[in-house]
Amino acid sequence: MTSTVRRLPVAMTAAAAIAFIVLAIVLVPWHPYPGGALRAPGVDTVFTAEQLQRATTYSHVARWVGRTSLLVSLAFACVLGFTRFGPAVARRLPRPWWLRALALVVLVTVLGRIVTLPFGVVLQHQQRRYGLSRQSWPSYLQDLALGTLVSVVATSIAILVLLGIMRRWPRVWPAIAGTVLAALVLIGSFVYPVLVQPLFNDFRSLPDGTLRTQVMQIAAQEGVRLDDVLVADASRRTTQINAYVTGFGSTRRVVLYDNLIDSLPRGEVLSVVAHELGHAKHDDVLVGTLLGVAAAFFGVGLLGLLLGPLTRRWADPSADSAVTGADSAGLVPLLLALFAIGSVLSLPVQNTISRQIETRADVTALRVTQDEASFVALQKRLAISSLADxxxxxxxxxxFGSHPTALQRIALAGRVLGGR
Structure with missing residues (x-):
């Protein structure tokens, strides 16, 4: 590899890191509310002893089951990616290279699901035991299989594009692959609401009536163009209440869980709606997507720096392990392992940004509704219904925290509306 080729990934990584930092500074609300740090209320002034015991017991088990599952999944990916076992498996699969790569993605993804299935079963059992899940075991396994299929398709597209570019443009592949994969992130975020989400839920328009009129009034007040509000049939799976905004541009959707509409007082429903419209007002899905584009470009640049040393260290000397060679599909386990590690290492950054964005949406909800009591009651209800610690x-x-805690959000209400 010439010095020019070596400099390309360095320049890409540096440029992408700078772009990410600039986008984060400009687009992320680092000071979404006035004043200094929030002073959260005492936990025993918000929740009863019974509620605390129940939430603590469940969340402790769920936390460690989830973290252990993550570690097992990461260890499995690293065994395949950083030893000669992965390339050895690859050589036994059929050619040409693209078929071998596809087979490896399927194999690694499915086996990864299998090794973590016991943890998923334990967690599902806990959710059923505590009344958080209404889902039958056949339905749970069906969702698991469907989620695995979606993961296989998305990962296969990314891997085949990446390897194809590596093989076609061996000297400048990081720049081309970074651009193409960043574009795929943008496209994926755009089409996700219309291609993937309908596989898991049925959606219907919020019926005409007082609630729909109020939602449209809030949207107009906030300057949010809202063609429709959708209701998801979430109650057939869960007792937890939720809502979300997904997509951007013509695929942007505001989605409410049916059990949220059916079980909450109107003031709390409108607080949820105002929060989600706060996301829509600030194009938070697009913000996250643009940050994801910069992160994808950074990741490919970093891959360009790491791939040569890693393949030289772990490759089988008797095999053709060059990026452009006939056995380049053998890189798939290594690529998936690096992706798994990168995903875990990026969690603190992702969730720090997410908490700031969620806080801004909370501030919007409070300022729009001017209803501190409903907002506080909603946070208590959300925490109790999900058994969140x-x-x-x-x-x-x-x-791992993508949202502020219930106590932090209650303190926020006092700051925004009560001046406390």
């Missing part, structure tokens, strides 16, 4: 360990919240 109101005081998770600091490390866990930092790494």
């Amino acid at each position: 109101p005081t998770p360990p600091a490390w866990s919240q930092f790494v």
Whole structure:
């Protein structure tokens, strides 16, 4: 590899890192509310002892089951990716290279699901035991299979594109692959609501009536163009209440869970709606997508730096392991392992940004509704219905917490509307 070729991934990585930082500074609301740090109320002033015991017991088990599953999944990916076992398996699969690569993606993804299935079963059992899940075991396994299929398709597209570009443009593949994969991130976020989400839920328009009129009034007040509000049939799977915004541009959707509409007082429903419209107002899905585009470009640049040394260290000397060679599909386990590691290492950054964005949406909801009591009642209800730990360990919240805690959100209400 010439010095020019070596410099390309370095330049890409640096440029993508700078772009990510600039986008994060400009687009992420780092100071979404006035004043200094929030002072959360005492947990025993918000929840009863029984509620705390129930949430703590469940969340402790769920937390460690989930973290152990993640570690097992990561270890499995690393065994295949960083030893000669992965390339040895690859050589036994059929050619040409694209068929071998596809077979490896299927094999690694399916086996990865199998090795973590016991943890998923334990977690599903806990959710059924605590009344969080209404899903039957056949339905659970069907969703698991469908999710695996979606993962296989998405991963196969990315891997085949990446390897194809490596083989066709061996000297400048990082720049081309980074551009193409970044475009796929953008396209994927755009089409996800219309191609993937309908596989898991049925959606219907929110019926005409007072609630729909109020939702449209809030959207108009906030300057959000809203062609429709959808209701998902989530109650057939879960007792938890939720809502979300997905897609952007012509595929943007505001989706409410049916059990949220059916079980919550109107003030709390409107607080949820205002929160989601806050996301829509600030194009938060697009913000996340643009950050994902920069991250994809950064990841490919970093891959360009790591791939040569890693393949030289772990490849079988007797095999053709060159990126452009006939056995280049043997890189698939290594690529998937690097992706798994990168995904875990990026969690603190992703979730730190997510918490800031969620806080801004909360501020929007409070300012729109001017209803502190409903907002506080909603946060209590959300925490109780999901059995969320109101005081998770600091490390866990930092790494895995995508939203502020219920106590932090209650304190936010006092700050925004009560000046406390």
